[in-house]
Amino acid sequence: xxxxxxxxxxxxxxxxxxxxxxxxxxxxxxxxxxxxxxxxxxxxxxxxxxxxxxxxxxxxxxxxxxxxxxxxxxxxxxxxxxxxxxxxxxxxxxxxxxxxxxxxxxxxxxxxxxxxxxxxxxxxxxxxxxxxxxxxxxxxxxxxxxxxxxxxxxxxxxxxxxxxxxxxxxxxxxxxxxx
Amino acid sequence: xxxxxxxxxxxxxxxxxxxxxxxxxxxxxxxxxxxxxxxxxxxxxxxxxxxxxxxxxxxxxxxxxxxxxxxxxxxxxxxxxxxxxxxxxxxxxxxxxxxxxxxxxxxxxxxxxxxxxxxxxxxxxxxxxxxxxxxxxxxxxxxxxxxxxxxxxxxxxxxxxxxxxxxxxxxxxxxxxxxxxxxxxxxxxxxxxxxxxxxxxxxxxxxxxxxxxxxxxxxxxxxxxxxxxxxxxxxxxxxxxxxxxxxxxxxxxxxxx
Numbered sequence: 121x122x123x124x125x126x127x128x129x130x131x132x133x134x135x136x137x138x139x140x141x142x143x144x145x146x147x148x149x150x151x152x153x154x155x156x157x158x159x160x161x162x163x164x165x166x167x168x169x170x171x172x173x174x175x176x177x178x179x180x181x182x183x184x185x186x187x188x189x190x191x192x193x194x195x196x197x198x199x200x201x202x203x204x205x206x207x208x209x210x211x212x213x214x215x216x217x218x219x220x221x222x223x224x225x226x227x228x229x230x231x232x233x234x235x236x237x238x239x240x241x242x243x244x245x246x247x248x249x250x251x252x253x254x255x256x257x258x259x260x261x262x263x264x265x266x267x268x269x270x271x272x273x274x275x276x277x278x279x280x281x282x283x284x285x286x287x288x289x290x291x292x293x294x295x296x297x298x299x
Numbered sequence: 300x301x302x303x304x305x306x307x308x309x310x311x312x313x314x315x316x317x318x319x320x321x322x323x324x325x326x327x328x329x330x331x332x333x334x335x336x337x338x339x340x341x342x343x344x345x346x347x348x349x350x351x352x353x354x355x356x357x358x359x360x361x362x363x364x365x366x367x368x369x370x371x372x373x374x375x376x377x378x379x380x381x382x383x384x385x386x387x388x389x390x391x392x393x394x395x396x397x398x399x400x401x402x403x404x405x406x407x408x409x410x411x412x413x414x415x416x417x418x419x420x421x422x423x424x425x426x427x428x429x430x431x432x433x434x435x436x437x438x439x440x441x442x443x444x445x446x447x448x449x450x451x452x453x454x455x456x457x458x459x460x461x462x463x464x465x466x467x468x469x470x471x472x473x474x475x476x477x478x479x480x481x482x483x484x485x486x487x488x489x490x491x492x493x494x495x496x497x498x499x500x501x502x503x504x505x506x507x508x509x510x511x512x513x514x515x516x517x518x519x520x521x522x523x524x525x526x527x528x529x530x531x532x533x534x535x536x537x538x539x540x541x542x543x544x545x546x547x548x549x550x551x552x553x554x555x556x
Contacts, residue, residue, distance in 0.1 A: 177551040183527040185516055186335030190525060192532055192549075201329060207523050207534045207546045213329070225343035225350070226335040230366040232343055232350060239352070241366040247329035253366045260354045 156273030157287040162219045171250050174212040186226045196285045220283040236283050266299050273298050338514035339424040339473040346386045349408045353381040373409040383424040394423040399434050401457050416460040428476035430455040431498045435471035463499040473514030480540045484512035
């Protein structure tokens with residue numbers, strides 16, 4: 121599945137410049153080789169929203185409590201579901217793959233999550249087989265289109281390469297993005 | 300009773316099933332009815348059946364009466380650097396890089412701006428309890444001018460928040476209030492427990508410096524708290540806030556450490 125993202129990096133640059141006016145040091149884009157972040161893109165199989173077997177937490181992010189369940193966002197990867205009926209012994213019961221996600225909220229068997237620039241409503245009434253009920257495009261114009269770190273150079277994401285699921289710190293060649 | 304080979308095998312099979320089933324989650328029906336609760340770092344919240352989302356510069360209102368077709372009722376431009384949203388009674392408290400903003404949904408789902416409380420440029424979630432707002436400000440943001448501290452504000456007059464006191468912090472992130480106890484995440488510096496019986500003067504009870512913490516959710520009914528941080532998920536019993544009892548931990552595997 122292909123996503124078309126609005127290419128907003130330039131807008132974002134301007135936005136940070138305006139929002140911080142004299143505080144923001146204007147980055148120098150005449151750099152050639154510099155340390156910075158390169159986007160990691162999701163593979164074809166990582167694009168689907170689906171239930172997978174329980175797995176270990178890699179990069180824990182936000183948490184959410186619904187009834188006796190504890191949801192733990194694995195940043196940009198998906199949501200771990202724990203049965204937390206006994207907090208002394210939380211049971212890892214499954215993983216909902218939502219590539220490019222950081223936030224979650226649940227109401228009446230619908231799980232709302234961000235996926236890069238889109239808002240998803242996911243029907244979790246059958247947790248073994250979750251289904252996308254709807255997708256609202258471009259709710260998050262900035263999405264996951266930049267690394268979490270600030271004051272860094274990064275390689276501008278290429279929307280044609282798919283969803284960004286992470287960032288690796290490496291040597292970049294003449295990066296065009298900075299935040 | 301003589302155990303035959305066959306029944307022995309079937310016992311084994313049953314045991315195996317018991318061990319394997321929980322890992323597929325099929326024995327534990329995921330009950331996701333009703334509404335859940337997020338932490339103070341949340342960008343999504345529900346209020347009166349509507350979904351509110353903050354994203355960088357805006358506050359969006361969604362009618363989710365039909366999840367197959369959520370409709371955007373409105374987008375409120377709230378200025379740059381909106382990071383968190385917290386529901387309290389009929390109000391939404393936004394943590395932005397410029398300060399705390401208060402919106403009302405008393406007169407309909409689309410939020411009305413009531414007031415803001417500006418501070419220096421920092422990241423900041425906010426939580427509210429009994430007309431007192433606790434706002435954490437942390438440095439390390441885009442403009443690097445922020446200070447690390449917590450502000451305690453009287454919001455009994457929503458149109459005119461008043462600063463009661465300021466407490467120096469190390470690198471505060473999420474926070475949670477439970478009656479007379481306040482938990483504050485200090486990022487890599489661990490987490491802190493405050494006694495807030497005297498609401499205007501939080502008193503530090505303890506500092507757990509070995510558990511990196513990003514956000515926290517408390518369950519007042521069970522006096523339990525859940526902390527999330529880069530090392531994993533840690534749960535405590537805080538029936539005695541002066542002596543937290545660790546219940547469990549779910550460690551993350553650190554690929555990039």
